[in-house]
Amino acid sequence: MTTTDHSMPGHAxxxxxxxxxxxxxxxxxTASLVGDSVYFVALGWSAQKxxxxxxxxxxxxAGALPRALLMLVGGVVADRFDPRRVILGSDVLRCLLILSVAAGIALxxxxxxxxxxxxxxxxxxxTLFVPAIGALPPRITSPDQLARVTGMRSLSMRLSQIAGPPIGGLAMGLGGAAAAFTVAGLLFALSLPFLWTTRVRPLERSEGEQPESGTARQDLLEGLRYIRRHRLVGPLVVAGVLCELGLISTxxxxxxxxxxxxxxxxxxxxxIVSGFGxxxxxxAALLTVAGWLPRAGLALxxxxxxxxxxxxxxxxxxxxWMAVVMALVTGSCAGVFxxxxxxxxxxxTAPAYLGRVTSVVMLAMVGLAPLSYPLVGAAIGAWGSAPVFVGCGAFACLGVAVILTSGAIRSAELPRPPRRGAEERPVPSQEHGARHDSARGEHTPSGAAENAQQGGGAEQQVQDGLGTPLTTRTRTDGTLG
Known part of the structure; x- marks a missing residue:
């Protein structure tokens, strides 16, 4: 293995x-996301012609079917193998597939x-690419930077959705479907050297914790059990799914x-769509710039x-114009949520389960949410838009109820980034580390070092693996007492 070439220090x-x-x-x-958008433009126009x-x-x-059926399997693959290699392999396959299609259409x-x-x-x-890309951020940065990285990723997704279709349309206009497929393939190819040079932190395991050696089916079931029994991750996933089911079709x-x-x-x-976007x-830009929001659970x-x-x-x-303003407000809150x-x-989430947890979240988006499209269309045809929008909004508010009834989410806090003067100082890994309860398979971020640097003996809330807030006191040496 060439871990020395692509591994990184324990913390940013x-x-x-x-x-x-x-x-x-x-x-x-970003290159892959723009390539996705161009690909869908090329595919749709080619089918129409x-x-x-x-x-x-x-x-x-046809493209949505395997995503719905195999997304959970992709999560198992991401957790069993190095997610960076899974991403590289899937991007290579996508590049070769799309460039082959471009060559065929040209002939x-x-x-x-x-x-x-x-x-x-x-x-x-x-289904291989999506869970693996979701499992990667905690392996390329420290816990106190995850909110910022998530904001950067969301910003990249939104801007790609804006830039991709015009690029695909321009390529279609200049050279037809073959040119559009070629552009998509080249964008996938462009992402490869950047992925190859991305350093990934090795997966950390607790003392005595053994790598999973069961079948893929056992790994999948274990991932679902992990979500169900985790008092923080489980409700977060449920709230996200309810939001998707209630609002995406609307x-x-x-x-x-x-x-x-x-x-x-x-x-x-x-x-209206532009306002939402x-x-x-x-x-997303707010999260990127701020990097941290207080009372994250209640803000959620x-x-x-x-x-x-x-x-x-x-x-x-x-x-x-009022609808556009409401769409703008809705979009900004959706971006932060x-x-x-x-x-x-x-x-x-424990690093060993990130791929499977991501696959469950993405399954709700690409597999379950589209199932509500015909239901919403039929309901609006029967009763009109206003009552259906109210019903869908009320359904999404069930996610609010899940959050407020979960003590783990209400008291959840993200690790706080260090102040500007401390950002460039190397921090020993034990201060930035994360506790991992091998008996329960749960992972808890530790913000002790960051808060110690900023406030000396300030009171701090640390979540245990089951989401119970533990009030501790941070000493100036960074240890907990």
């Missing part, structure tokens, strides 16, 4: 936005069955039907409540 000595290792990972991730509008849905649904018009096959294979490879399907019902038309839809970018409940109420308000306000939820999950 600089903030994430100035860490070259994090920036290399972020550059690679090869068959017709009805077949476009068939091709796009002959694609048949519908070929596009369906491409969508299936690409979706299957994505924003993706309901917004189109709302604009048709109100007579705002495509331009109105564009303004701008708000989401602002929320507050942002989800405002996000749900804002989504409902879009359907209740009388004018387009998603970033905080992700940071708390990654901070609290």
């Amino acid at each position: 000595t600089r903030p994430a936005h100035r860490d070259g290792n994090v920036l290399r990972w972020l550059t690679a991730h 090869a068959a017709g509008p009805a077949e476009v849905g068939l091709v796009m649904a 002959t018009a694609p048949a519908l069955w070929i596009l369906v096959a491409v969508a299936l294979v690409f979706g299957a490879v994505d 924003l993706n399907v309901g917004m189109v039907l709302l604009n048709a019902e109100r007579g705002w038309g495509p331009s109105g839809y564009g303004w 701008a708000g989401a970018v602002a929320g 409940a507050g942002t989800l409540l405002v996000c749900s109420a804002g989504a409902v308000s879009v359907a209740l306000v009388p004018s387009l 998603g970033g905080l939820n992700n940071a708390l999950v990654q901070t609290a």
Whole structure:
């Protein structure tokens, strides 16, 4: 193994936005995300030219099928193997697949069955890429930088969604589907050297803890049990799933039907979606700049409540400009909620389970949430937009109830980054470390060193593995007493 080439010290000595290792990972991730967007543009237009509008849905649904069926398996793979290598391998496969499709389309018009096959294979490879990329941030930075890295990743995702479709459309206009597929493949290729040079911290295990050696099925079931029994991670995942199920269909399907019902038309839809996107970018930027928010658990409940109420308000306000303002508020709160939820999950989850936990979260987004699309469409057709938006918002608010009834989430705090003067000083690994309860398989971030540097003997709340707040006193030497 070449661990010396790509491993990194136990903990970061600089903030994430100035860490070259994090920036290399972020550059690679951004290139892959833009490549994804260009690929979907090329795939949809190729399907429309090869068959017709009805077949476009068939091709796009074909790509979603393996994501729904295999995402949990991808989480097991990410935890069994080095996630960096899994990401590299899946990106190489995606690059070769898309460039091969580009070459084939340049020679002959694609048949519908070929596009369906491409969508299936690409979706299957994505089930390896997505959990692995979610398991990587805690291995490339320290716990006190996870909120900032999560904000940077969310910002990258939003900007990629904005930049990708125009790039794909420009390539389609200049050189057709072959050019668009080529651009997507080259973007995947561009990410490879940055991923290759990203250093990853080796997986830390407690004394006496043995690597898992069961079957893939046993690993999968153990991951689900881990989520169920963890008093912090479990409710966080449930709250995130309820948010996705309640709001995603409303924003993706309901917004189109709302604009048709109100007579705002495509331009109105564009303004509302742009408002939501701008708000989401602002929320992600806030986390990136701040790097930490106080009372993270309560902030999580507050942002989800405002996000749900804002989504409902879009359907209740009388004018387009008010709907755009509500979409802006909804997007900003959604950006903060998603970033905080992700940071708390990654901070609290034992490194050996990160891939499986990520796969469960992503399954809700790509597998379960789309199942509600036809239900929302049918409900709006029967009762109109306003009552359906209210119902979906109320459903998302169940996530708020989960958060507020969980003592572990209410008292949850993210590790606080050191002050500016202390950011560049190397910190011994035991001060930045994380406790791992091998008996329960739970992982708890420790913010003792950071708070010791900032406040001497200040009172501090540290979560135990089951989410119970333990009041401790931090000595000036960084130990807990």
